[in-house]
Amino acid sequence: MTTPLRLHYAPDNASLIVRLALEELGLPYETILVNRSRQAQRAPEYLRLNPNGTIPVLETPDGALFETAAILLWLSDQAARLAPAPGSAERGRFLTWLFWCSNTLHVDLRQYFYPEKYIGSDPSHHAQLRQMLRQRLQDHLRMVDAALAGTPALTGKDQPTLLDLYLPCLLRWTKLYAETAQTPWFELSAYPALSEMCRRAEARNSTKAAQIAEGLGPTPFTAPTFAIPPEGSAT
DSSP: OOSOEEEEEOTTSTHHHHHHHHHHHTOOEEEEEOOGGGTGGGSHHHHHHOTTOOSOEEEETTEEEESHHHHHHHHHHHHTOSSOOTTSTTHHHHHHHHHHIIIIIHHHHHHHHOTHHHHOSOHHHHHHHHHHHHHHHHHHHHHHHHHHHHOGGGSOSSSOOHHHHHHHHHHHHHHHHHTTSSSOOOOGGGOHHHHHHHHHHHTSHHHHHHHHHHTOOSOTTTSOOOOOOSSSOOO
């Protein structure tokens, strides 16, 4: 791959997952800040790349890609790493959980973070939605924790998979926003396989690079704190 990849990112947003994949694969890339404090994701030039106005976008030799799971799978297929090979016995189950992360867990987290985007501005409605989502999220985490424990090929030790990059980020955001609730409701230690995944993630060079670039703090997955980025805004 000779053309530099261009990652349009905001600190501690879904683009973090793509940054981790790029770092893990050792691919050269440039970053372009999408300044959320200025609503840059709604600017016409950004919407030409991603008409949804969401982050991230990855500009590639194949054109501009959006949707986190699609970008991750494209990168994995280009490098033949981070996922079971097409045609392998593990591929189908791995893809099931990758797209579950994107279409189920990530979506429910987004609704929990931004209820006003889904049900309007009434705070009482926000509280009802979040109460329902708390139970759903806890059920989701128990389910994926059991899947990781029962299917070792979903994750890697020395050779991580896309799930080793995606899930720790989702858990980071779960912890940060659960702590802002009147009664905090998430404890990573309740999920042994996910806890071990987060500990491994913090030891990788890809995470260390992201910590510096996005101001993630010393324990971004096991004991996260809100990002203090060197540029831009996480919200």
